[in-house]
Amino acid sequence: MVRMDLTRYPWALSILRNRWPQFLLRAVTLAGFIFTILAGLFGSTVGSHNFAIIFVWIAWWTALKLIFIPFGGRSWCSICPIPMPGEWLQNGGILIPRGKGFGLNKRWPKALRGSWLQAGGFLLIGLFGALTLTSASVTAFVLLFIIVLAFVLSLVFERRSFCNYLCPIGGFTGLYAQAGPVEVRVKDAEVCASHAEKTCYNACPWGQYPLALKSSANCGLCMECLRVCPSDNIVVNLRPWGSDLGPKTKHRLDEAFLGLVMLASALVDSAVFLGPWGELKSAAYSIGSTPWFIFAGVFLFAAFVILPGFYVGAVLLSIQLDSTRITLRQSLAKYSQVLVPLGLMAWIAFTISFAFAKFSYVLPVISDPLGWGWNLIGYSNTAWVGQSTSLSLLLQIVILAAGLFWSSRVAFRISETPRVALPMIAFCGIFSYTMLWLLIG
């Protein structure tokens, strides 16, 4: 498949090699992160007038799904501020590679590896989303908890254990980065094989060995391998979308669970935030009440039983139609690839209706970030009632159809024969129709 190696361009190589541009971006995001926490704690309690709510849940969350992941894979992870303080301590400095810094440097427990905990974290976001997404102080406490947790874990465990195994957004970006158009790979495998020191692996905060990279799910695009390789044997490629999805890549059972959790969350968020059911919104918001427990039960039932049930059913049917004998566990893992484009496009479609209708709040909160009556750039009172336009609705339809096309194509590519793919295509069709009904119906 066609690849464009960015390191062939001297200007791109010098930007990627130099630690300063990345550091400056991370410094900006860290400053923004701290300001967001302060705005959430001390700013207006009216969510639409508070920087914390608008910038985290409208601007950043939208940018992540519409720009960072579709055009840069895990590019957000390369400038994410959350692991920074702990990583500096681990490294024993700011602009230096991994070394002998501070911390116990223990290995993450084997039983807790994979993306199970990340999926659990994402479910928690969904369960408490109606409160977290609308309360500035709750958003601030969640962000504060996350950065403290990441810091404490970095003192105990090696490398970016928090990002690799706990961060729900890391799970989200990692899953969908497989469909993204950026990858870090090696130029010549022989060069790596003959290099005994493995400086790239030692320097990688994600614990990846570039020679073994077959998927971009766990590469945070930090570029440390590129910087420390003594043989200039690392490349950063622009590649066709979905390059990690196919018959040759290996996948795990936890990826299937993560993919299903993401699908369930997209459905539930669409129903709660964009649907006309007021009682559902109130139930999702009134945490601890009987309606909330019913909401939580239905949400978890959808995430643990309904969607996995349909998925397992589709995979079992595929196994029945397949002449090659692979186990159910292997098939569940293999077909998890189908969930990647399906979920990514569903989240993009959800975000379009969300962002188009709510983006009018962004300039006013830049003008008055704390809701204290400031008018810094003259846009304080310019928020209008957003609305879904014909264009945004048509765009959502096209994106859902593209997601169905893409995921069905992946199902075909990884199936032994075309008819083996049919149950999985039916699963994708049912999900796409449900999403369409929630967004357009």
Next chain:
Amino acid sequence: MFVLSGLLILIAPFPQSSKTPQKRLIRIEASSFQFTPGQIHINPNDEVTVELVSMDVVHGLSLDGYDFELKADPGQTVSATFVAEKTGVFRFRCSVACGNLHPFMIGKLQIGPNQLLIRGVALLILSIVAVFYSVRQIPQFQTRLA
């Protein structure tokens, strides 16, 4: 061919409704983050008078796609009339900050058939047909499909 078919599905005109337009009075109660009723179905060209009643704090009602907005103080009823000239499904939203879930206080007005949903279903079906066609074009799949 599939792109053209997709465009046709998205823009092809639908047959006009044969139902006679009526005058309708719709009373909508607005209370903490919900409109009651939250879903309303009317016919194209109906002359609709909306009565908005606020049950707790100040609420508004703004209808997507139409220049139509109402604001009601607690306990107050306000009304206005419009002609449902555009068909489709339109969200109506609270237009006055009324609490944390205000941005998501949404109702749904369906005028005539939901053309977008029909177009969407047709496009989903087309995308599955297109994927069958596209895998036929890849040499390694031609033997499998044969």
